[in-house]
Amino acid sequence: MNTVNHDIQLSYLNGFGNEHETEALPGALPRGRFSPQQVPYGLYAEQFSSTAFTAPRAHNRRSWLYRIRPSVVQGDYSPWQPDQSRICTGPAAHPTPPNMLRWDPLPLPDSDADLIEGLITIATCGDAHAQHGMGVHLYTANRSMGQRFFYCADGEWLLLPQQGSLLLRTECGRLLVQPGEIAVIPRGMKFAVDLPEGPVRGYLCENYGAPLTLPERGPVGANGFANDRDFQYPQAAYEDVEGDFELLCKFAGHLYRAEIGHSPLDVVAWTGNSAPYKYDLSRFNVMGSVSYDHPDPSIYTVLTSASDTAGVANLDFVIFPPRWMVAEDTFRPPWYHRNVMSEFMGLIEGVYDAKEQGFVPGGSSLHNCMSPHGPELGVFEKASKAELTPERYQNTLAFMLESRYLIQPTRWALETGLRQRDYVHCWEGLQKQFQP
Numbered sequence: 359m360n361t362v363n364h365d366i367q368l369s370y371l372n373g374f375g376n377e378h379e380t381e382a383l384p385g386a387l388p389r390g391r392f393s394p395q396q397v398p399y400g401l402y403a404e405q406f407s408s409t410a411f412t413a414p415r416a417h418n419r420r421s422w423l424y425r426i427r428p429s430v431v432q433g434d435y436s437p438w439q440p441d442q443s444r445i446c447t448g449p450a451a452h453p454t455p456p457n458m459l460r461w462d463p464l465p466l467p468d469s470d471a472d473l474i475e476g477l478i479t480i481a482t483c484g485d486a487h488a489q490h491g492m493g494v495h496l497y498t499a500n501r502s503m504g505q506r507f508f509y510c511a512d513g514e515w516l517l518l519p520q521q522g523s524l525l526l527r528t529e530c531g532r533l534l535v536q537p538g539e540i541a542v543i544p545r546g547m548k549f550a551v552d553l554p555e556g557p558v559r560g561y562l563c564e565n566y567g568a569p570l571t572l573p574e575r576g577p578v579g580a581n582g583f584a585n586d587r588d589f590q591y592p593q594a595a596y597e598d599v600e601g602d603f604e605l606l607c608k609f610a611g612h613l614y615r616a617e618i619g620h621s622p623l624d625v626v627a628w629t630g631n632s633a634p635y636k637y638d639l640s641r642f643n644v645m646g647s648v649s650y651d652h653p654d655p656s657i658y659t660v661l662t663s664a665s666d667t668a669g670v671a672n673l674d675f676v677i678f679p680p681r682w683m684v685a686e687d688t689f690r691p692p693w694y695h696r697n698v699m700s701e702f703m704g705l706i707e708g709v710y711d712a713k714e715q716g717f718v719p720g721g722s723s724l725h726n727c728m729s730p731h732g733p734e735l736g737v738f739e740k741a742s743k744a745e746l747t748p749e750r751y752q753n754t755l756a757f758m759l760e761s762r763y764l765i766q767p768t769r770w771a772l773e774t775g776l777r778q779r780d781y782v783h784c785w786e787g788l789q790k791q792f793q794p
């Protein structure tokens with residue numbers, strides 16, 4: 359069997375949301391219909407729907423999977439026994455303080471943990487049962503999942519590796535994802551995460567709402583931001599293997615376990631537009647001001663999940679990548695601001711321009727609805743006096759998960775020693791400089 363071959367060179371199918379088609383055996387994919395009376399090679403046909411059957415064509419996401427056994431061939435679910443108290447799902451029942459919050463990175467695990475065992479929720483927003491909002495988790499792991507398989511019924515997973523690469527073995531095939539890249543796994547898709555290079559750390563956004571999609575470009579035109587062609591989908595690859603395996607599932611905020619006598623990654627061919635994908639963030643075509651003023655960060659939106667109100671996102675995934683700053687007569691870092699939207703941030707590498715100290719790779723910050731924030735004292739002083747020659751921001755890759763829903767830090771996040779209790783002091787020295 360072919361569970362894990364880390365040396366394998368993976369090739370991908372390109373194009374965001376295309377009606378992709380791929381087969382691991384010649385002729386495995388039925389032609390001209392989705393559900394023939396008999397599928398080639400004795401495979402079973404199974405439709406995998408990520409949107410309602412009746413969703414408008416432009417939003418409809420579904421794939422047809424041709425597999426060795428249909429997904430119904432599995433054991434009954436019972437609660438997963440290990441302690442699950444570190445994994446939380448919105449809505450949270452405890453109070454949410456308006457404080458500006460920041461955390462140091464999670465240390466790598468000192469005992470064996472795979473990615474599911476190493477998950478810890480830092481914040482949630484909205485309500486998973488109502489299918490809006492998100493969970494923000496941090497992960498660390500030092501062991502491959504191997505023959506433990508998983509799917510999340512509560513949301514789509516956006517994985518942001520910060521250290522170490524992930525080999526995602528999914529029903530649709532394999533994706534190798536490294537820091538600086540992201541991967542998105544549709545709600546409900548079964549997968550296992552292996553660690554080809556050892557210990558890993560990263561962020562995980564569990565999107566309870568509408569599937570992530572590319573934002574509109576408006577007057578920018580037909581190109582730019584994240585270009586559709588740079589999103590990569592797996593080629594079909596199947597595991598034909600039997601044994602005493604387990605299938606974990608996150609459903610309505612709890613983890614369940616079912617026994618399964620075979621690898622559920624047994625899809626030999628698939629076609630459709632709902633599948634996992636990856637994207638190299640360095641491909642992002644950055645737009646910015648070439649005259650004056652610091653633009654809104656929405657120009658850096660990679661992917662967005664709509665809410666029911668146009669222009670008000672359930673979730674925007676935004677990055678702050680290397681780029682040139684040329685704006686004249688402008689305070690170039692982010693302005694001081696208060697925002698109706700709530701902002702969770704992480705740092706993949708380097709230094710973020712608004713916070714040169716204390717916000718470190720693997721760390722996190724949260725500026726909730728209407729909580730004030732902006733450059734720390736040192737950045738303000740420097741940027742107010744800097745000579746405004748063109749400057750390349752490099753060695754930097756921060757991201758933001760911005761939501762219309764209040765982002766509620768978990769109890770763990772509020773109580774952990776990783777929380778920087780002195781965070782607010784980074785603005786303390788901003789003096790009155792009023793000269794009437």
Ligand SMILES: O=C(O)Cc1cc(O)ccc1O
Pocket residue numbers: 652653654655691692693695701712725731732758
């Ligand atoms: O708060 C932050 O650091 C994120 C952010 C960056 C920016 O350039 C403008 C607004 C904004 O919220």
Ligand SMILES: [Fe+2]
Pocket residue numbers: 695697701725731
């Ligand atoms: Fe902000």
